[in-house]
Amino acid sequence: MLEALRAVGYSVQTALADLIDNSITAGARNVWLTFHWNGADSYITLRDDGRGMSEAELTDAMRPGSRSPLEEREPDDLGRFGLGLKTASFSQARRLTVATIKSRGRRAVRRWDLDYVGETGEWRLLKSAAPGSTSRISALDDQKQGTLVLWEQMDRVVGLVDKDDARAQGRFLALAKSVGRHLGMVFHRYLEKEDDKPALCIYLNGNKADSMVRPWxxxxxxxxxxxxxxEEKLLFRGARVLVTGFVLPHKDRTSEEEYEAAAGPAGWNAQQGFYVYRQRRLLVAGGWLNLGYNNEEHYKLARLKVDIPNSTDADWDIDVKKSRARPPPGLEERLRELADSVRKMAREVFVHRGARMQAPKAREIDDAWYPATVAGRLRYRIRRKHPLVTFAMDRQGSDQKPLEALLRLLEETVPIQRIWLDTAEKPEAHAAPFEDEPPAEVMTVLEEVFKALRATGETTESAKERxxxxxxxxxxxxxxxxLGTKKR
Incomplete structure (x- = not known):
């Protein structure tokens, strides 16, 4: 059974997040997560300053299925199946040791060793750390209360490698950084102060401010x-579900650093969609909850926050890893309607590079291109009434044929397939308009547009607004x- 529990499907990231759920439920304000490199003997410790457990409580917590999933939980309890500590740990390590101190109590230790269970054929829960591992749980001794979880024999994390293997060590350290990004996403609402609740601090490989996990x-x-x-309030079987839609800024409205950060651990396309939270803890980070949508480039700015209480776990089909949620049929239609609204606006912002969100005085936007349906087929045309196009045609004089022929050639040879292929394969590779262009070249284009508008009778100020x-x-x-000032 223990070997079977290892195949539940945790990643290191989701497994450690499951352990931190226990820390939060225990009232911890600080969590210290440390990756210790020593080749095949590498280990991971996770320590908190929560309430801790008595010896009896620890023994019960180490029992698989320690609580029934049907049991009613406290509103702030992040658990459900009574399996998280064990299955998350077994998925990555063959030896799990837990040390804990309850206020005014003494330290209690319990250990599962899968090799020992296999050799003896007995469910024997050991009462001490493994020989040579006592020092690995000693950090807890300086605390009045709290719990420390120790993973050893991490065959799924490091395998049989030598401690001098620099490449293996590099992968181990890179994994630690990946874990930090994941925790910053899953617990971002705990890491930030919200609703007058004190913020949680997670320290990764250190105990100083520079080692704190940053919220995303x-x-x-x-x-x-x-x-x-x-915010929309939906009621389902007496429980309240809160849904809030967001359309994120277009790349043109952000700095490069802001845009890269907003992409998230999985990138822009993968992170679009619904974000389902259970008691502020993120369960689902993107995706469309099987509501009939696909991840598409022009909807990547659309994200929706969904808050559900833990009393609806069964309705939302929450899994053991707390990494999946499926909306109940009674909510699907309304969630789809809300998603349609957010996706529609996200597409507008994407197509118009955020301009629809900022046009002064709601003046119509002067796009140079526009879509047109001709004989049932979609085509793209250059707007002849665009000020610069009109100005250029007026300057052309009576012989409009060469310029009109050039415009028609451009319209008929828009490389649609090439653009879509490049967008699908390298969605972030397209340069922004005038990206890396020197200001002088931008000014040259703007001056011609400005002259074109002034020629139509616009004032200096109205031309600038347009x-x-x-x-x-x-x-x-x-x-x-x-524009319109004397040359400097």
């Missing part, structure tokens, strides 16, 4: 260009302010 907010909530929909509606000039406000 999937919704860019603090960014001025993020569009947040009103230019702000033209993708992709909105972010060049300083250059636009200089």
């Amino acid at each position: 907010d999937p919704f860019c909530s603090a960014h001025v260009a993020t569009c947040q929909f009103p 230019i702000l509606t033209m993708p992709p000039f909105a972010k060049y406000t300083k250059v636009i302010d200089a």
Whole structure:
């Protein structure tokens, strides 16, 4: 049975997140996670300052299935199946040791050793750390209360490698960083102060501020260009489900650092969709919950936050790893309607590079291109009424044929298939308009657009306002302010 429990399907990231659930439920304010490299004898410790357990409570906690999943839980309890500590640990290590101290109590230790169980054929829960491992749990001795979990013989994490294997050590350290990013995502609402609740601190390979796991907010909530929909309250079997939609800023509205951070651990396309939280703990990070949508490039800015209580675990089909959730049929239709609204706006922001969100005085946006349906087929046309196009045609004089022929050639040879292929294979590879162009070249184009608008009768100020509606000039406000002034 123990060997079978190892195949539940945890990754190192989800396994450690499951352990931290226990720390949070125990009221911990600080968690210290440390990866210790020693080749095949490498080990991981996770220590917290929670309430700790008595010897009887520890023995019960080490028993697989220690609580029935049908049992009603406290509202802030992150557990469900009574399996997390054991299955998460067995999935990565063959030896699990837990040491704990309850306030005003003495330290209690229990150990599962899968090799020992296999050799003896007995479910014998050992009462001490393995020989030579006592020092690995000694960090708990300086605390008045708390719990320390020790993973050893991590065959699924490091395997049989020598401690001098630099490449294996590099992979081990890279894994630690990956775990940190995952924890920053799963527990970001705990790591940030929310609803007057004190923030949780998770330290990775250290105990100083620079080793703290940083929260990752999937919704860019603090960014001025993020569009947040009103929170919707859905009722299902007496339980309240909260849904909030977000459309994230277009790349043109963020710095390179902000855009890279907002992509998330799995990247922009994979992180679009629903984020399901159970008691502020993230269960599902993106995806469309089997509601009939696919991850597509032009919807990558769409994300929806869903908060569910732990009393609805069965309705949402929460799995043992707490990494899957499926909405009950009674909520699917409304969730689909909310997703449609968010996706529609996300597509607008993506297509218009955020300009729809910032057009001053709601003036119509002067796009140079527009889609047109001709004989039932979608085509892309150059807008003849665009100020710069009109200005160029007027300058052409009576013989409009060469310029019109050039515009038609451009319209008929838009490399649609090439663009879609490149977008699918390398979604982040496309350069932004005028990216890396020197300001002088941008100014040259803007001056021609400005002259075209002035020629149509626009005032200096109204011409500048209209230019702000033209993708992709909105972010060049300083250059636009200089239009119409004397040359410097």
